[in-house]
Amino acid sequence: MSEPIRVLVVDDHPVVRQGLRTFLDLQDDLSVVGEAADGTTAVAVAEELRPDVVLLDLWMPGSDGLTALRGLRASGNPARVLIITSFTEPATVLPALRAGAHGCVSKDIDPPALASAIRAVHAGHVLLDPDMARMLAQGEQRRTETRLTAREHEVLAAIARGRANREIARELGLAEKTVKTHVSAILTKLGVQDRTQAALHAVRTGIVDP
Known part of the structure; x- marks a missing residue:
């Protein structure tokens, strides 16, 4: 059996981190190896633990998810990054994708679907929640028509x-x-x-x- 996918959970709410850890650790092929509460800490922990996937919230006090994405990219960390956020507007999602995120899902996602999303991102896929993908396409259309x-x-x-x-x-x-x-x-x-x-x-x- 192959080694489980090593996941770093980054969210400023301890209850959210604990909930994600509890669920993900129930999956045979997923293992939460660490947690962080802000973007700067996430970069440091990712450097130490070398997770396969970083499950990253975007909005956190102090240093946010974009800070983490830029730090991971600057340090050459190979971890794949899956954004999990309550804010799914294109103005929020697009900067994260441009900063190096490999996927983005809503915090409303069903737990089994989240586990599948982590596996997909780890396998090299770029993953977007269908509603987000539709909004991004609509936003791009509006920007194009404006130009x-x-x-x-x-x-x-x-x-x-x-x-x-x-x-x-x-x-x-x-x-x-x-x-x-x-x-x-x-x-x-x-x-x-x-x-x-x-x-x-x-x-x-x-x-x-x-």
Whole structure:
């Protein structure tokens, strides 16, 4: 039998830490090897214990979860990080993912699902609660729509339908040179390299239907 997955629990509430430890230690393949109550302590404990997975709360007094994520990344600690949080808004989740988290689940998650999430993150998967994933996609769509002008939105929709610049120019009553200018602006604003990536972005974020 393989060694159990070593888990570090980081939360500022002792009752939460104890509850998580009690449940996780009941799993044959999971073992809580340590606890921490803030981000700075989490980094130090993770360096000492070398857990496989850090189960990390984001909002903690003093040094928070983002502090822990940045510290783990700066120290080169290989632990996978699963965020467990009550705050699931994109403005909260996105910075954590960008700082190196490998997944994020709500504190409302069922205990068996949490155990499965820890296993999935340990196995190398990036995991998001379905509701969070949907909110992130919706947030990305709103940000994209805010960045693009109405005309750029029309051009992007046409690109996603596979239209060439000449066809777009004819459909929208524009000069082909003007369409090229819009395409260039769209690629820059979306941070993509070519028309194909722009089209995929448009479909993925729901700007246009597949």
